[in-house]
Amino acid sequence: MAKTSLAFTEARIKSIQPPESGRVEIYDTEVPKLCCRITAPGHKSYVVVGWDNQRQRGIRITLGNVSDLTMKSARELAIKTLSDLKSGIDVMARRQRDKTAQMSLEILLSEYLASRNLRQRTQAEYSVVLERHFADWKPLPLNKITEKMILDRHKILTGIGTATANSAMRVLRLLLRYAHAISIIESIPIDVLSRARLWHKPKRKDRIIPSDRLSDWLEAVEALENIRARVFLLTLLYMGYRTTELRQTRWADVDLRANTIILHDTKNGETHSLPMPTVLHEHFKDLKRQTGRSTWVFASEILPNQPMDSPKRSIKSICATTGIEFSPHDCRRTFATIAESVGVPLTIIKRLLNHSLDRDVTAGYIRTEINTVRDAIERVAQAIDNFR
Structure with missing residues (x-):
C-alpha cells in the first residue's frame, strides 16, 4: 500500500478522520519518518519509524498522544530519537528507565494485580498492607525506594511485631521483584534484608486442645445455645478446616445425602472435597433448619446474606467455662495431631488438611479414593469421641 x-x-492533524476499522498512518513531508497514527476509535498519536542498530531491525516508537504534543515538539522529538537510533543508543531501554521515574508503588501494585489471577481476598490483603504500612511510599517513584528506607521501615515494623514486619516486607518484596523482572528497576533494594539476615524466623505455633481436657471442651461446645457457633467449632475439630474457608461455606456445596462438603476458595487454590464424619450429620441437619434459606451455611445473624464472623463471644465463653485457652486454628492442629496418633498416613493427613502436594513428587502419583478418605476421617472422629 502506498504511503x-x-x-x-x-x-x-485535527481534521483527519478515523478509519472505519483498524488504523492508518500518515507521514510528515518535513520529517519523513514521523507519522501520525489514527485508530478507528479516533485515538491519534505521533510515531517515529526508524532502524534500531542495537537490535538490527526496524522499529516504531510512539512519541506520545497528539493532544499532549505540539507539532513543533513532535518533530523535534522525532529528529532526536532518529539521531539516537543512528548513534546506537538503546532508545527502548532509555524509555523504560524513564518509565521507572514515573511509576509509583501504588501503580505497580495495580499492574501486578492485573497480571495475576489472584483471589479477591488476596488482592485486598496486598492493598491493605500497602495502605497500612507503606502509605507514605505509595506515590513515590520506584527508583526512589532505597535500601536505607527499607531498613528504617523494617525496624519500625519490627517494633510493632516480628510477624507484622515479615508479612509487610514480603508483600513489598514480591512487588519489587516483579518490577525488576519486567525491567522497571535495575536492582531489588529489599534484598538488603536477606544480605543482612534481618528476616525474622517465625515461631511456629503448636498449641492444641489437650487430650485430657478434650472432654471438657466438647461438653462446653455442645452446651452452646448459638447453633452456628456450636456446629462451626465442632466442624473445625472433626474435619480440620481452616477458619475462613469454613465460614464461607455455602449450602450449595454441602450434600446432606452423600454427606460431603466442598470448599472452593481455598488457600492453595484447589477445590477441597471431604466426607463429613457421622458424628456431624445430625448437627448439619439441625443447622440447615436454621440457616437453610441463606446462601451461607454459617450465616450472619446481623448482616443479611453474609457469612458470620468468627464466633469470638462463644470462644470466650468456652475459655471462661473450661479454663482452656484456644483459638479456632488450634482445632485444626488438634485434628492433625489426633489423625497422626491413630496411624493415618502423612499423605492422607495432608489431603485432609488440603496442604499442597506439589513439591512431593511421590504423593503426586497417588490418587486417593473417597472411601479411603472417609475411613480416615471416621477414625479421627472415633478417636475424638473416645476422649469423652
Missing part, C-alpha cells in the same frame, strides 16, 4: 504523506500542521 500517504502530507505537510503536518495542527489543523490538518
Whole structure:
C-alpha cells in the first residue's frame, strides 16, 4: 500500500478522520519518518519509524498522544530519537528507565494485580498492607525506594511485631521483584534484608486442645445455645478446616445425602472435597433448619446474606467455662495431631488438611479414593469421641 504523506500542521492533524476499522498512518513531508497514527476509535498519536542498530531491525516508537504534543515538539522529538537510533543508543531501554521515574508503588501494585489471577481476598490483603504500612511510599517513584528506607521501615515494623514486619516486607518484596523482572528497576533494594539476615524466623505455633481436657471442651461446645457457633467449632475439630474457608461455606456445596462438603476458595487454590464424619450429620441437619434459606451455611445473624464472623463471644465463653485457652486454628492442629496418633498416613493427613502436594513428587502419583478418605476421617472422629 502506498504511503500517504502530507505537510503536518495542527489543523490538518485535527481534521483527519478515523478509519472505519483498524488504523492508518500518515507521514510528515518535513520529517519523513514521523507519522501520525489514527485508530478507528479516533485515538491519534505521533510515531517515529526508524532502524534500531542495537537490535538490527526496524522499529516504531510512539512519541506520545497528539493532544499532549505540539507539532513543533513532535518533530523535534522525532529528529532526536532518529539521531539516537543512528548513534546506537538503546532508545527502548532509555524509555523504560524513564518509565521507572514515573511509576509509583501504588501503580505497580495495580499492574501486578492485573497480571495475576489472584483471589479477591488476596488482592485486598496486598492493598491493605500497602495502605497500612507503606502509605507514605505509595506515590513515590520506584527508583526512589532505597535500601536505607527499607531498613528504617523494617525496624519500625519490627517494633510493632516480628510477624507484622515479615508479612509487610514480603508483600513489598514480591512487588519489587516483579518490577525488576519486567525491567522497571535495575536492582531489588529489599534484598538488603536477606544480605543482612534481618528476616525474622517465625515461631511456629503448636498449641492444641489437650487430650485430657478434650472432654471438657466438647461438653462446653455442645452446651452452646448459638447453633452456628456450636456446629462451626465442632466442624473445625472433626474435619480440620481452616477458619475462613469454613465460614464461607455455602449450602450449595454441602450434600446432606452423600454427606460431603466442598470448599472452593481455598488457600492453595484447589477445590477441597471431604466426607463429613457421622458424628456431624445430625448437627448439619439441625443447622440447615436454621440457616437453610441463606446462601451461607454459617450465616450472619446481623448482616443479611453474609457469612458470620468468627464466633469470638462463644470462644470466650468456652475459655471462661473450661479454663482452656484456644483459638479456632488450634482445632485444626488438634485434628492433625489426633489423625497422626491413630496411624493415618502423612499423605492422607495432608489431603485432609488440603496442604499442597506439589513439591512431593511421590504423593503426586497417588490418587486417593473417597472411601479411603472417609475411613480416615471416621477414625479421627472415633478417636475424638473416645476422649469423652
